[in-house]
Amino acid sequence: MAPPKLKYTEDELVASLKRNEQAAFEYLYDHYSGALYNVICRIVRDNEKAEDVMQEAFLKIWRSISSYNPDKGRLFTWMLNIARNTSIDAVRAEGRKPDFDDIQENLDRADQHASYQPSPSTMDLKSLVEKLKPERKILVDLVYFQGYTQEEVSEQLRIPLGTVKSRIRTALQDLKNYFSV
Amino acid sequence: MNIQAYIESGILEEYVLGAVSSQEKQEVECLSKIYPEIKTELLKLEQAMEKYALEHQTPPPAHLKGKIFAQMKFGPISGQVDTDEDQGATVVPIGTGTTTTRPLWASLAVAASVLLAVLLGWAFYQMSAYRAQNESLTAEVESIRSEAEYQQTLANLYRSTDYKVVRMAGVERSPESHVVAFWNQATNEVLLDVQKLPAPPSNRQYQLWSIVNGTPVDMGVLDQEFEGRILKMKATQPGTAAFAITLEQEGGSPNPTLEQMYVIGNV
Numbered sequence: 001m002a003p004p005k006l007k008y009t010e011d012e013l014v015a016s017l018k019r020n021e022q023a024a025f026e027y028l029y030d031h032y033s034g035a036l037y038n039v040i041c042r043i044v045r046d047n048e049k050a051e052d053v054m055q056e057a058f059l060k061i062w063r064s065i066s067s068y069n070p071d072k073g074r075l076f077t078w079m080l081n082i083a084r085n086t087s088i089d090a091v092r093a094e095g096r097k098p099d100f101d102d103i104q105e106n107l108d109r110a111d112q113h114a115s116y117q118p119s120p121s122t123m124d125l126k127s128l129v130e131k132l133k134p135e136r137k138i139l140v141d142l143v144y145f146q147g148y149t150q151e152e153v154s155e156q157l158r159i160p161l162g163t164v165k166s167r168i169r170t171a172l173q174d175l176k177n178y179f180s181v
Numbered sequence: 182m183n184i185q186a187y188i189e190s191g192i193l194e195e196y197v198l199g200a201v202s203s204q205e206k207q208e209v210e211c212l213s214k215i216y217p218e219i220k221t222e223l224l225k226l227e228q229a230m231e232k233y234a235l236e237h238q239t240p241p242p243a244h245l246k247g248k249i250f251a252q253m254k255f256g257p258i259s260g261q262v263d264t265d266e267d268q269g270a271t272v273v274p275i276g277t278g279t280t281t282t283r284p285l286w287a288s289l290a291v292a293a294s295v296l297l298a299v300l301l302g303w304a305f306y307q308m309s310a311y312r313a314q315n316e317s318l319t320a321e322v323e324s325i326r327s328e329a330e331y332q333q334t335l336a337n338l339y340r341s342t343d344y345k346v347v348r349m350a351g352v353e354r355s356p357e358s359h360v361v362a363f364w365n366q367a368t369n370e371v372l373l374d375v376q377k378l379p380a381p382p383s384n385r386q387y388q389l390w391s392i393v394n395g396t397p398v399d400m401g402v403l404d405q406e407f408e409g410r411i412l413k414m415k416a417t418q419p420g421t422a423a424f425a426i427t428l429e430q431e432g433g434s435p436n437p438t439l440e441q442m443y444v445i446g447n448v
Contacts (some may be wrong), residue, residue, distance in 0.1 A: 034235075073227055076231040172226055173194075
């Protein structure tokens with residue numbers, strides 16, 4: 001077995017994953033499982049179920065890595081889509097859809113559980129979450145982390161669709177500008 | 182094409198959030214491959230969202246990693262086996278034949294002669310009808326022959342190693358549309374086979390574009406009779422990255438109207 005690498009570039013990582021190297025998958029798990037599990041927990045909202053979904057999603061990532069095409073987007077975006085879709089499928093299989101009544105409670109809970117883990121290069125991002133206006137952050141999180149469509153968000157929160165879309169766009173532009181500095 | 186307007190439309194943000202239809206997804210992926218500005222913007226948004234997501238971590242329980250990795254096999258030999266479900270053969274019962282009993286032979290003979298008389302009259306009447314039918318059959322054979330020629334030409338194009346087959350899929354506005362371009366990369370000849378495009382409104386005509394170095398190049402307008410035949414277009418240039426079709430004024434336009442794009446396909 002190759003000695004575990006401490007740092008991969010995205011290209012190296014993808015190449016090693018496509019060669020089905022254990023060290024690369026371990027690196028992937030160690031670096032991304034927290035972010036993926038966070039999304040899964042927000043959608044599934046049942047600890048036992050979330051573990052099953054995490055397992056299913058990670059095995060899917062492993063099995064279908066050969067179909068990942070770097071030209072179409074970043075690895076993380078691809079993995080997040082798998083995690084989100086697997087979670088939504090699991091929730092649908094139970095015949096329920098997470099309701100919106102307890103969004104706030106749900107978000108509070110998710111934030112409590114989420115541990116803040118700044119890496120040295122992003123140490124100055126502590127205030128990031130506060131940088132996003134709360135009314136925008138909620139919308140971004142509902143769509144990005146919980147897989148709601150913008151139409152559902154608009155209906156349930158009784159905010160016009162145009163407003164939902166423009167707030168989300170502004171939030172993403174803020175994030176983009178913030179991170180590209 | 183107004184790339185800035187496209188970038189500002191908000192579709193890239195929706196794409197990164199996973200909130201687009203599969204049609205829109207394909208459109209964004211195609212366009213980002215052609216236009217570096219779109220690709221750059223998309224990449225920045227993806228990176229930002231990735232960092233954002235990485236700031237929100239919930240570590241999974243420690244025991245889960247071992248449980249997951251125990252189910253994975255590593256190394257060059259894939260341990261995955263695809264199991265195909267057997268296709269169950271369905272047995273279609275054969276209809277039971279009806280048996281009828283005839284009465285006496287005499288009544289049979291009467292019936293037969295009546296039938297014969299009717300048939301004779303009918304046959305006479307049919308003679309003229311056959312003549313007309315013959316003509317329509319000839320026309321039908323002719324149309325089948327031209328259809329066969331079209332199919333044969335298509336088959337030759339698909340088989341030929343000289344032609345690169347580029348499939349143009351319908352975009353959001355017209356998901357059903359589908360056009361195939363055949364590009365002879367030696368001579369740069371381009372042929373089109375329109376599998377499906379809506380009928381153009383009057384005074385409008387479809388126009389083919391090739392994207393070379395991020396710039397659309399006019400490839401000529403499509404003949405208004407574009408169905409069921411191979412259309413020969415203008416020659417393209419080496420390094421063509423994609424083909425697209427837009428709806429333009431009759432006779433074509435110097436620049437494509439992005440809002441009127443129907444199909445696009447990367448080489």
